[in-house]
Amino acid sequence: MNRMFHCEGDVFVKRSLLLIGVILGLVLIFPLRPFSSIPLIPRVSASLSMPNPAYTFKANINGWNFSQSSGTNPTISTAFLFPGQTLTAMSSSTDSLTHSLAYYQPGTPSNQVSQFDTCAPGNTCLASVIMDPTTTVTLQFAFSSAQTFELYCQFHPLSMHAKVFVNQTPDISADHIVNIVDLTRVGIAFGSTPTSSNWNPNADLNRDNTTNILDLVSVAVNFGRTV
Numbered sequence: 202m203n204r205m206f207h208c209e210g211d212v213f214v215k216r217s218l219l220l221i222g223v224i225l226g227l228v229l230i231f232p233l234r235p236f237s238s239i240p241l242i243p244r245v246s247a248s249l250s251m252p253n254p255a256y257t258f259k260a261n262i263n264g265w266n267f268s269q270s271s272g273t274n275p276t277i278s279t280a281f282l283f284p285g286q287t288l289t290a291m292s293s294s295t296d297s298l299t300h301s302l303a304y305y306q307p308g309t310p311s312n313q314v315s316q317f318d319t320c321a322p323g324n325t326c327l328a329s330v331i332m333d334p335t336t337t338v339t340l341q342f343a344f345s346s347a348q349t350f351e352l353y354c355q356f357h358p359l360s361m362h363a364k365v366f367v368n369q370t371p372d373i374s375a376d377h378i379v380n381i382v383d384l385t386r387v388g389i390a391f392g393s394t395p396t397s398s399n400w401n402p403n404a405d406l407n408r409d410n411t412t413n414i415l416d417l418v419s420v421a422v423n424f425g426r427t428v
């Protein structure tokens with residue numbers, strides 16, 4: 202009898218978590234976009250805009266965004282950046298030197314970065330743009346997988362090395378729309394880690410080996426998007 206009660210308790214806890222997850226998700230979605238004409242409120246950083254993320258880099262030989270509030274050589278991380286999503290990077294030189302902004306494959310060390318690299322999807326260098334001391338440049342690029350990519354200046358790779366963190370897609374069910382199905386999948390996996398019976402690696406959007414409120418928020422803030 203006790204054992205039976207225990208099992209029912211587990212089911213009750215799981216159902217409660219799922220319900221809490223869905224309610225939290227709905228609460229997060231509706232205050233954010235009560236009408237389709239009102240854009241989503243940026244929640245990650247003041248320098249990020251919606252719907253596609255944008256980021257400004259101040260190139261300096263002492264490091265990306267040296268002395269800026271975002272920190273020197275930051276890891277760019279936003280719930281709005283996932284595979285296929287275009288990241289807009291704007292950059293200008295702050296020290297009258299010529300720099301470049303270049304994305305490299307995850308794990309590429311600085312000694313494999315050169316201004317002579319040919320950058321293209323599939324290469325070690327994925328995309329790049331050169332800025333002279335007076336111009337502002339824009340680079341738009343869509344990362345193809347949920348990994349942490351390297352961001353180098355090809356002229357100063359030792360000091361100018363930041364990272365770009367790409368989340369897993371919020372379209373967990375792969376039906377090209379972020380909706381209640383995806384929210385529910387996070388709800389089912391809520392609280393799980395890789396050894397849990399309800400673990401779903403696709404529901405761990407921020408790749409931190411636990412499915413929690415952060416993953417729920419990632420789905421919620423992208424709710425309704427076609428991807």
Ligand SMILES: [Cu+2]
Binds near residue numbers: 357
């Ligand atoms: Cu540089």
